[in-house]
Amino acid sequence: MKFVSPIFEVKNLFFQANAQKILEDISLTILPGDYCAIIGPNGGGKTTLIRLLLGLGKPTTGEIKLFGQALSRFKRWNKIGYVPQRASQLDQNFPATVLEVVKMGRIAKQGLFRRETQEDRDAIEEAMAKMDVTDIQDKLIGELSGGQRQRVMIARALASKPEVLILDEPNTGVDVVSQQRFYKLLRELNQNENMTIIFITHDIGVIADDIGRLFTVNQNLLTCNNPKEAISCEDMSALYGIDAHLIHNHHHHH
């Protein structure tokens, strides 16, 4: 068997802010092709965990490796696409068209003295088509609905052709129909392009059938490798208070 180096490898991660424990002894491994959801109560440290994985904060102690390399020495950031939660909080009057925002996804990839290549243009077009924002490419981002803006942010992440896509509450303020289409797309990216998907979400019920791995974060971490058996993950309801019933029922609806 070929050895695959994990996308993320976290060992004994602790994080404190102002003497308050946010994350405690987190260890986890995410492999290429994984399809993971991170759930947990508000303030439980989900976003903090993601931010630490992306180098946007320094852990108090612990080790983080990306693609087998220590975080501090990691350089190949273009392998990672990140869609933060606060996309809707960005300056809505910022002068940018949808196309200009999606193009940002290619900037880090182009070197210095770069011009836009055909490869760039193809990647941008493909990303816009996937997220169905091609028709609105000349609109200002300030004119978009919440769902449209979210799709643009994801298109920007996809434009860099990442191997991992990390989404923080991607469906905040998005209607149900778009949500289902959105999860279908994530599934396709995961299956057809072997893209590793990690997302933070509240609505575990909608996607329980699909996801491969489930992480519950509430200061500590609990991993369920088979989310359909979430009910049998005994500590889960204690930790999170999740309505296991919801997951179960949902399974029968489909």
Next chain:
Amino acid sequence: MIEMLQYDFMIRAFLAGIIIAVLAAISGSFIVLRRYSMITETLAHSALVGVAVGVIAGTSPLWMAVVAALVSAWTIEYLRSNFQLYSDSVLAIILSGSLALAVIIVSLAGAFNSSLFSYLFGSILSVTQEDLIIMSIFGVIALSLLGLFYKELYFIAYDEEVARTSGIKVDLLNFLLVSIVAIIIALSIRIVGTLLIGAMMVIPTVAALQFKQGFAKTIAIALLFSLLAVIVGMSSSYFFSLPSGATIVLALLFIFIFSLVVNRR
């Protein structure tokens, strides 16, 4: 109108004005979008310290202004990132501190005179051949750097965190941007003056933003406004013998009001 261009000083002033207009509009747009407009005022006052030193030491005030503005910009960034201080208070402290220092230097040397007045409010008469050469050299450097990194700067202005996680060297580019802005501000004090350069950096972009366009178009509009204000302002300065900084800023104000009114809904 054309006869004013018979004078060498006027040609020099126009060339200098155009260089400033282009640089201020482009770099100003990043500063405005990052909600960092006040740094222009602070750096301008720091540049005044350089002017004071230059006037007294008999060296080029412009060179000294560039050095002083750079030192100030780096100090601000250092304080902001290494101490728990509010950005705007850092700016206020350095602004007053610089002005105090400049006034003391000038007072001690007994050099309060009309030449200092021209550094405060700009003067079309004051641009020397040497000034123009310095401005061209730094102008080309600043413009090339902005040209090389404008995409990154734009990304950072919109979404600093995602820019960082996509591998863009955010800290380095922030440092580069304030350095470029410091140089541009120092160069501008001949034409626009220390007390008025802030308007030159900020108003073209704010006026252009009223037209609600994408980024490329917004910059183009800002550039147009900036050039228009410099040409109108310097011409009025010539015809009415007024400080050019003041006439340019008034022209900018009219443009700003026009933009507000035209785009009102």
